[in-house]
Amino acid sequence: MPDFPTLASLADDLESGRTTARKLVEACIARIADPAGEGQRTFIHVDKDAALATADAMDALRKAKAAPSRYAGIPISIKDLFDIKGQVTRAGSRALDDSPPAEQDAATVARLRRAGFVVIGRTNMTEFAYSGIGINPHYGTPKGAWNRAEGHVPGGSSSGAAVSVLDGMAHGALGTDTGGSCRIPAAYNGIVGYKPTQRRVPLDGSVPLSFSLDSIGPLARSVSCCAILDAVLANEPIVPLRPRPVKGMRLAVPTTIALDDLDAEVSATFERALKSLADHGAIIERIEIAEFHDIGPMNAKGGFAASESYAWHRYLITAKGDVYDPRVSVRIMRGEAQSAADYIDLLNERRSLIARVNSRIAPYDALVLPTTANTPPKISDLADDKAFTTQNLRALRNCTLINMIDGCAISLPAHREGDIPVGLMLAGAGGSDRRIFELAAGMEAVIRV
Numbered sequence: 001m002p003d004f005p006t007l008a009s010l011a012d013d014l015e016s017g018r019t020t021a022r023k024l025v026e027a028c029i030a031r032i033a034d035p036a037g038e039g040q041r042t043f044i045h046v047d048k049d050a051a052l053a054t055a056d057a058m059d060a061l062r063k064a065k066a067a068p069s070r071y072a073g074i075p076i077s078i079k080d081l082f083d084i085k086g087q088v089t090r091a092g093s094r095a096l097d098d099s100p101p102a103e104q105d106a107a108t109v110a111r112l113r114r115a116g117f118v119v120i121g122r123t124n125m126t127e128f129a130y131s132g133i134g135i136n137p138h139y140g141t142p143k144g145a146w147n148r149a150e151g152h153v154p155g156g157s158s159s160g161a162a163v164s165v166l167d168g169m170a171h172g173a174l175g176t177d178t179g180g181s182c183r184i185p186a187a188y189n190g191i192v193g194y195k196p197t198q199r200r201v202p203l204d205g206s207v208p209l210s211f212s213l214d215s216i217g218p219l220a221r222s223v224s225c226c227a228i229l230d231a232v233l234a235n236e237p238i239v240p241l242r243p244r245p246v247k248g249m250r251l252a253v254p255t256t257i258a259l260d261d262l263d264a265e266v267s268a269t270f271e272r273a274l275k276s277l278a279d280h281g282a283i284i285e286r287i288e289i290a291e292f293h294d295i296g297p298m299n300a301k302g303g304f305a306a307s308e309s310y311a312w313h314r315y316l317i318t319a320k321g322d323v324y325d326p327r328v329s330v331r332i333m334r335g336e337a338q339s340a341a342d343y344i345d346l347l348n349e350r351r352s353l354i355a356r357v358n359s360r361i362a363p364y365d366a367l368v369l370p371t372t373a374n375t376p377p378k379i380s381d382l383a384d385d386k387a388f389t390t391q392n393l394r395a396l397r398n399c400t401l402i403n404m405i406d407g408c409a410i411s412l413p414a415h416r417e418g419d420i421p422v423g424l425m426l427a428g429a430g431g432s433d434r435r436i437f438e439l440a441a442g443m444e445a446v447i448r449v
Contacts (some may be wrong), residue, residue: 155372196232262373327385365428
């Protein structure tokens with residue numbers, strides 16, 4: 001991956017006059033338009049004229065010492081799941097082609113604009129955010145970071161979001177995470193992805209997958225970049241991130257489910273990262289979290305994703321089911337068979353699960369586990385539905401554990417330069433977002449040695 005700048009270094013360059021917002025936007029647009037690149041599959045729509053006009057406005061405000069933040073003028077991408085005023089929100093589908101343009105920005109888009117970030121365009125995604133792989137039959141599938149000559153999946157559902165950051169087509173991205181959709185593409189592309197405590201960031205103006213599990217988070221090039229964007233999304237002050245020393249960190253590795261059936265590269269990379277953390281003084285304990293065994297039975301009928309997505313889609317899928325990706329529609333339709341009693345049981349079981357897991361992990365600073373059980377599969381290997389389902393479940397499994405306990409989590413690149421991308425996930429109970437960022441910032445450089 002090219003050594004693209006962080007948000008902090010870009011802000012310094014803008015402040016010093018070494019660059020301008022217009023130059024940053026022009027460079028991103030050129031990368032998107034490069035016929036040898038992934039731009040045509042990464043973006044569903046590019047806001048070229050609006051982005052350039054906004055860049056010029058931010059440059060003028062900075063010259064007048066009135067920039068809304070030190071990050072004003074930095075181009076970011078927006079997942080096609082979010083409303084942008086005057087544009088149709090398609091959620092990576094063709095079923096919403098004839099929807100009216102949005103009357104206002106999604107709450108999160110509006111917050112990013114208020115901080116002065118420049119919206120460069122709408123990124124491709126798994127249709128209706130319903131997979132961790134990132135394949136889209138309508139708009140194409142952008143190739144992920146690994147071995148582009150062969151073509152490996154980018155991870156989903158925020159596939160275009162990750163590739164836009166990876167390839168310098170944007171310097172940060174707005175994504176969503178219902179069962180790993182920020183963290184999986186981050187892991188597959190060697191960048192950082194964050195899933196916040198759900199209640200911190202409003203869902204208004206985004207197409208839902210599961211309103212119980214949906215979280216809105218950033219994808220970027222570093223922990224500090226994600227922390228900056230997360231603060232904007234949560235409408236919190238942007239304060240300096242103070243990395244915690246690795247020495248003395250109390251980290252728990254869950255041996256229940258999270259370490260099962262790992263690809264060899266994932267296992268080796270994860271164990272090497274743990275050894276490095278221990279060598280630097282982290283206290284690492286492998287623990288059973290028996291409650292994780294309850295999650296599979298809870299999702300046996302499709303869980304929250306099926307029931308809640310079916311409630312939203314039931315009329316649209318009746319009218320336009322023939323244009324849905326069959327791999328998406330079949331999963332949505334599982335919700336039709338769930339009863340009200342099934343759903344109420346899910347709500348009660350989840351409340352109990354959250355309380356029990358939080359009690360068990362309370363003595364530790366964080367959980368640490370592989371982001372995904374697998375490395376990014378080849379796109380060509382997933383033509384078979386059975387192979388797709390197997391790899392999709394392996395991609396989603398570990399991340400889903402954290403969504404189900406209403407936690408927060410970050411995926412950090414743990415592989416060495418030149419190796420296949422592998423993510424390490426650091427996770428905590430809901431509300432521990434700042435601690436997770438501080439811990440992640442402390443271990444960011446240590447885990448890749």
